[in-house]
Amino acid sequence: EIIDAIAAHFAEAAHKPQADKPQAHTPLSGKRALVTSGPTHEPIDPVRYIANRSSGKQGHAIAEALARLGAAVTLVSGPTRLPDPPGCAVVAIETAREMLAACEAALPVDIAVCAAAVADWRVAGTSDRKLKKDGGGPPSLSLTENPDILATLSQAGPRRPALVIGFAAETGDVVAYATAKRARKGCDWIVANDVSLGTTTFGGADNTVHVIRADGAEAWPTMGKDAVGARLAEAIAAHFQTPTP
Template sequence: EIVSAVEAHLADGPLKGKRIVVTSGPTHEPIDPVRYIANRSSGAQGTAIARALAAMGAEVVFVTGPAEVPPPEGVKVVLIQTAQEMMEAVEAALPADAGVFAAAVADWHVEGTSDRKLKKSKDGLPTLSFAENPDILKTISQRTEGRPALVVGFAAETNDVLAHATAKRARKGCDWIVANDVSPGTGIMGGTENAVTLITDDGAEDWPRMGKDAVAARLAKRIAAALA
């Protein structure tokens, strides 16, 4: 569902003429009509990135789950709920020069979702079985045709951040990983600041803790340089 069209007049800037897909927010995976499984994500970092890219002139397709923060202006907004819908929206948005996959996508969905509200069973407990969701980052990274020139993934980790994120980059086949520590103690999840490590072919680069807008601006500049 498209709720706002790209503004006719895109901003001028180093990303003028570049089309970039940005995913953001959580996905919601239904259990039944009243229950769902969600990932904690305010959508703040993904939204800031989309805004920063648009401000530098990019044509941004912003594919977002139900986030807490409103989507930025001047981008094409595609609202989705589930990982499957996000996958389809991303595929539909290609071709693109870059993909920035900042959403906190559920790894699994509930199989055999009920269209009636689950009732407590005799022993009082439900049985949920899960199936894997499409892996958006991996699917796009490993496209043989129409792969964006630059694919950026995110790794939200709670322990061994660098090791997990480096392994994720290799496993998915993306170009960069933006890794961060979302342990409750950091205040990053749901907060206004972020402390990320950018992992590229050149290794890992720790950025100082800064506002999510500042992280977004710095990442957008790097993307512009990479696509130049």
């Protein structure tokens, strides 16, 4: 009902311009958006887990920017230190499987932005008890593949969002890897960034991205993650006015 309330609020705002207020810029009014953000945590045993350095800043900024443009936003987020962005319905999850379930529960949507740094793998045979040093040498963690949330949402079908956007965190050959990833996943756009050691994309305030669409790659200048979120939200709104490839 939160989403309905937000949608109703913006629909009303769009239909009743008031002379004494600046008209809100809400080109995404009436659209539903799903955004994923943050890391996932994959348990090893009751106390240990595999994590990654995603802060959630970029995903949260995108969710907030989409809401500001009038979209009804569901934000599915792994553990972060960030406050919930205003105007978004937030679903907190830990693992990749929980994130997939929360995304599927949010469908149907018009827009899906998969900004979360989802763990590719989880630990096979998670232990119910804390693994102990028993003199037998260190254990070996055998991993198993997690569900692919971006590919799942990109699958053709009646529930496929009209626009599916993935993220790629690469440590070299950013555009080439991201272009291949776009084709492999079946999504519409890929926002690619370089997370090499020495750059501070993970956890930092700024981001340098390439946006890969069917018609090629566009390099955006380095800017704050809030600014990347705002520009991406505007590009999404423009796409729904005049669809780009």
